[in-house]
Amino acid sequence: MRTFTKTYADPGAQQQALAHHRWIARVNPDVRIPEVIQVIPSAIDFEHIDGRHGGPDDLATLAALLGHQHTNAYTRELHTARLNAPHTSDGITIAGFADDRRERLHQLLASGAVPGPALTRDAIDGWLERAATMPAAFYKDANPRNFLITGADVTVIDFDSLTLAPFGYDLAKLVVSTAMTTGSLPEGTIRQALDAYNHHPRSRGLPGCPWHEFAAWCEFHHALTAPYLGTNNYRFSWHTVRPAWTTDILRHFDKESAL
Numbered sequence: 581m582r583t584f585t586k587t588y589a590d591p592g593a594q595q596q597a598l599a600h601h602r603w604i605a606r607v608n609p610d611v612r613i614p615e616v617i618q619v620i621p622s623a624i625d626f627e628h629i630d631g632r633h634g635g636p637d638d639l640a641t642l643a644a645l646l647g648h649q650h651t652n653a654y655t656r657e658l659h660t661a662r663l664n665a666p667h668t669s670d671g672i673t674i675a676g677f678a679d680d681r682r683e684r685l686h687q688l689l690a691s692g693a694v695p696g697p698a699l700t701r702d703a704i705d706g707w708l709e710r711a712a713t714m715p716a717a718f719y720k721d722a723n724p725r726n727f728l729i730t731g732a733d734v735t736v737i738d739f740d741s742l743t744l745a746p747f748g749y750d751l752a753k754l755v756v757s758t759a760m761t762t763g764s765l766p767e768g769t770i771r772q773a774l775d776a777y778n779h780h781p782r783s784r785g786l787p788g789c790p791w792h793e794f795a796a797w798c799e800f801h802h803a804l805t806a807p808y809l810g811t812n813n814y815r816f817s818w819h820t821v822r823p824a825w826t827t828d829i830l831r832h833f834d835k836e837s838a839l
């Protein structure tokens with residue numbers, strides 16, 4: 581079988597990727613992921629998948645896939661998780677949403693590395709607090725390079741990162757990183773993607789991700805992904821391509837919650 585060898589900086593990162601791969605296989609058994617063929621020192625041989633990366637035309641399909649993954653993970657397991665605490669099951673610990681992220685976001689904002697931020701440090705803390713009581717889904721870094729598409733088949737790859745996250749958070753990563761790759765996206769495309777995503781949690785009675793939460797998670801990704809501008813095919817900063825409604829809705833939400 582043809583393989584794709586991925587090397588890891590240290591044995592800890594390799595072991596984590598293997599644990600994340602096992603966890604995704606368990607909570608999303610009907611989602612295509614490459615098989616692990618062989619584990620070798622500081623590398624993993626995965627089954628080679630022929631396919632292209634995601635792009636703007638794939639957003640609705642990938643959004644529906646993410647909604648399906650997150651809803652199944654919640655129903656099978658994550659309904660017992662608290663979003664801002666680590667979740668351990670079957671020998672795997674998945675980091676909580678707030679901990680490392682809060683520190684990283686504070687650092688990035690303080691250093692001035694985020695162009696045109698739409699959230700202050702206090703607003704970020706407010707969103708992290710609100711997240712504590714939201715139903716738990718996960719973040720697995722849904723950038724468009726972490727999907728391989730062949731015809732109607734989508735394979736999910738890259739098991740390096742996995743944390744708990746609110747519903748909609750990883751979809752926001754997909755939208756922000758796609759816009760950073762190819763430029764601004766039509767409003768209808770984003771709307772369709774969020775609808776396709778929310779169909780899954782809402783058909784199980786879960787709240788899904790409302791617009792204002794989605795706008796906030798886009799700003800989290802803007803801050804966290806800004807340092808990679810100019811690498812990873814990212815040619816556009818989110819603050820130059822973000823739709824105006826995302827920042828309008830956040831301003832409106834801020835005013836309303838101040839009353």
Ligand SMILES: Nc1ncnc2c1ncn2[C@@H]1O[C@H](COP(=O)(O)OP(=O)(O)OP(=O)(O)O)[C@@H](O)[C@H]1O
Pocket residue numbers: 584586614626627628629630633725726737738739740812
């Ligand atoms: N199993 C696989 N079969 C074929 N190609 C693969 C496979 N796994 C990864 N790739 C290719 O290698 C690229 C990088 O892999 P991966 O995402 O795992 O690493 P990465 O360090 O996160 O890189 P990037 O920052 O580009 O996402 C993928 O976007 C894909 O094009």
Ligand SMILES: [Mg+2]
Pocket residue numbers: 725726738
């Ligand atoms: Mg990747």
